[in-house]
Amino acid sequence: MVTRPVAAGRTIRPAADPWRPRRRWWIGPATAVVAGCLLAVAAQWPVAPARPALAVVDGLVGVLLLLTGALLGVEDDQRGNGRLFVLAGVAWAGVGLENWGSPSLKLAGWLSSGLFAFVALTVLLRYPEQRLRHRYERLFVIAAFVWVEAAALAIAATKGIPIRGSAPTLLFGGLASRRTGSLIETAGWAGLVVISLIFVGMLGVRLVRAKGLQRRTLTPVLIAAIAAGVAMGVRRAAIVLTDAHVLGTLLQLIEPLALIAVPGGFLVAALQRRLARAAVADMVLTLTRPGGGGDVLLALRTALHDPSLRILYWVDDEAGYLRADGTPDDAGSTADDRLSIPIAASSGDRLALVRMDATLTRHASIVEAALSAAVLALENARLQAGIRAQLAEVRASRSRIVEAGLAERRRLEQNLHDGAQQRLLALSMQLAGLRSAVADAEAGRLIDDASATLRDATRELRELAHGLHPAILTQMGLGAALESVAGRFPLPVLLAVPASRWPEAAELTAYFVACEAITNAVKHAEATHVSVTVTDENGDLLVRVSDDGVGGAHRPGHGLTGIRDRVAAAGGTWSLVSPPGEGTTVTVALPMAGFPSRDGGPAPRRGIGPANETDFRTDTSWEDR
Structure with missing residues (x-):
């Protein structure tokens, strides 16, 4: 399906196939092309015997301009510019009428220069648009046309129209004033130099501002047009500064030779458009190739x-x-x-x-x-x-579930601490008071047994509350919480944890991951020591737990399922390296962007402070804790 880009807010609908240009010739343009070619040949006929090179180049410029207009005319969006190019070719051919000996034809050739300047400046400044975009461009084109035409008429009225073998013919009769005419002629050439400089500057600005596909198609046209503008300015400047007769044919060839580059630039632009369509064809092949339509x-x-x-x-x-x-x-x-x-x-x-x-x-x-x-x-x-x-x-929902679970853990831990633990503590104090008041040995032994059982129950309740949500984690951070739990394991645990704080949910996940990994090392790895390293890398909280055990752990066994599920619920990633006989390393990365900060906003980046390295050796009283 071919789609048509339209203004925003409207849907693209199928359109006619743009790949096949409409090869429809109009009688008007076709007639103008043929007439222009005949005019170009006729206008250069008197020059051909004496200066054949100049006649050929001038005639070729007109023919190429006419053919460029014909080629642009077959493109739907360039028909207006095609007509202007045909008109420019006819006007350039008309400039050659000054080579004939008739005063009226010579004047017609002079006036054709203004028409050519008007049409050429218009089409080169607006291409590929159908109209001049800015008011200053329209004013510039009109001013250039008026200047060229007025200069031609003023020279014809003062200096006269020179005819080989006879006196100059004044446009309105009277006596010729060569001094006044020469001044007007010099001013006319100087004005054309200024026009050329302005024209080149405007094209240069367009070239610099163009980008993307527009730049690819405009560059050859603008470069050729700039070359033509420079050549036009150089020729007029040379006429003002030197005697035109000294440079002769070479000076007269500068401008038409540069103008030949303009149709060449449009030819290159047409090839660029073909290549752009070929790029679309390549895109079709890429998107339809099996396995190749990804992006x-x-x-x-x-x-x-x-x-x-x-x-x-x-x-x-x-x-x-x-x-x-x-x-x-x-x-x-x-x-x-x-x-x-x-x-x-x-x-x-x-x-x-x-x-x-x-x-x-x-x-x-x-x-x-x-x-x-x-x-x-x-x-x-x-x-x-x-x-x-x-x-x-789903991830956002999972994050909300994690946050809700975290809040519920905090609530249960607080309730156990403020409720059941306080009551058990009060009961322990009551039993201590009762023990001091009872003298009977048997009753005292029973009270001592009850006190021991109560201490065990209190310790188990404390461990349960700590497992739900360790209060020290909220109060002092991840490092302090890991220090408090490391001494409970029956093997040395080396901690390297910075003093930084992270979002609460991230710290809780990192805490339980470290505890579960250490527990796995104790139960399955036959390790002699464990190291826990916490770092902040590129906005991720990294937890790495390594042991020197037997290795050979594999997913999802060896107690690793809990780590995997907990990390996945937090939106993080984890990796396992456990070659047989070389220990096990569990690495967890928790993205801080996925956790709310402690004030409820997005988690900020945390700078790493100096790591606190603590070596917790085996404590012989571990079983009594």
Whole structure:
């Protein structure tokens, strides 16, 4: 399906095939081309015997301009510029009428120079548009036309129209004033030098500002036009500064030789447009090749030479446009002047919104072909964007569940600490008082047994509350919490933990991961010591637990399932390195961007402070704790 880019807010609909130009000739342009060619030959006829090189080059310029206009005329969006090029070719051929001996034909040749300047400046300044974009461009073209025509008429009225073998003919009769005419002629040439400089400057600005596909197609045209403008200025400046008769034919050849480059520039631009269409064809092959249609965004950026091109996908469940990663985007923003093109799926429903550089409106056929070829890939990409949005929602939901579980842990730990533990402590104090008041040995033994049982129950309750949510983790941080638990294991634990603080949920996940990994080393690895290293790398909290045990651990056994599930619930990643006989290393990376900070906002980046390295050796009283 071929799509047509339109203004934002309107859906692209199928259009006629832009690949095949309409080869329809109009009687007007065809007649003008033929008449222009005949005029070019006739105008240079008197010059051919004496200066054949000049006659050939001047005639060739007119013919090439006419052919360029004919070629542009077959392109739907360049017909206006094609007509102007045909008119420029006719005007250039008309300039050659000054070679004839008739005063009226010579004056017609002079006046044709103004017409040629008007048409040539217009088409070169506005291409590939159909009109001049700025008011100052229109004023410049009109001023150049008026200057050339007025200078020609003023010279004809004062200095006269020179005719070989006879006196100059004044336009309005009277006596010729060679001094006044020469001054007017010099002023006319000087004005043309200024016009050439302004023209070259305007083209240079356009060349610098052009970008993307527009720059590729404009560069050869603008460079050729700049060369022609420079040649025109050089020739006029040479006439003002020196005697034109000294330079002779060489001086007269400068301008037409440079003008030949202009049709050549348009030929190169046409080839560039062909190559751009070939790039679209390559994109089609890439997107339709099995396994090769992965990145439709990259394919469109490459084909349209717009690295800033963006694609937003319509997702019904979200009732809006989403980026490729599933995150929402304000598709209605008009903060910039980019072109927004809605695209309809084959079913007619909204599919995507492509935002691209506004200059691509001048290459509508290429954009149509590219977007048409990308429709199927865009439909697949939209499905992927929807899946990513659902995945993002699942992750957000999982994060909310983790936060809710964390809050519930805190509540239970607080309730146990403030409720049951305090009551057991009060009961222990009551039994101590009762023991001191009872003298009977048997009763005292029973009270002592009850006190021991109560201490065991209190310790177990404390361990249970600590397992739900260690209060020291909230109060003093991850380092202090790991220090408090490291001494409870029956093997040395070396800690390297910075004094920084991280989001509470991240610290709790890192704490339980470290505890579970150390427990696995105690139960399964036959290790003699364990090291725990905590670092902050590129916004991720990294926890690395290593032991010197027998190794050979594998997923998901050896108690690693709990670590995997806990890390996945936090949106992190983990890795396991456990070669047989070389120990085991568990590495966990928790992205801070996935956790809310302690004040409820996004987690900030934490700088690493100096690590506190503590070596907890085996404590013989571990079993009594």
